[in-house]
Amino acid sequence: MSAHMETGRWGEELAQEFLKKKGYAILDINWRFPPYEIDIIAQLNDLVVFVEVKTRKDSSHGFPEQAVTRKKANALLKAAEIYLEEKGIENEIRFDIVSILLNTAPPDIFHIEDGINPYPFA
Secondary structure (H helix, E strand, C coil): CCHHHHHHHHHHHHHHHHHHHCCCEEEEEEEEECCEEEEEEEEECCEEEEEEEEEECCCECECHHHHCCHHHHHHHHHHHHHHHHHHCCCCCEEEEEEEEECCCCCCEEEEECCCCCCHHHC
């Protein structure tokens, strides 16, 4: 596995543990419906949260959350629609970002609730 992919997988594992500690139940990890993928699907009470995880070794090329583009937001919205339909879920939803910088010990983890609003881009 490439170093880039290892960094991403490590970030996703850190994000899962972080969300669990905040009381989220993890419903799915790396859910795929090609060409779409959702990093983490979690639930907090009745709210279903679609989480995009962005991990970087440092901020020399910008903060991880800055890598969430309009294209990514649109893809996440489409993937969420498919997931909800496939699972028969009608709960309220939200799109979050978990941004992770690995150059500190422990890594800096930022949870940006409602950090992606794909609706204007659809």
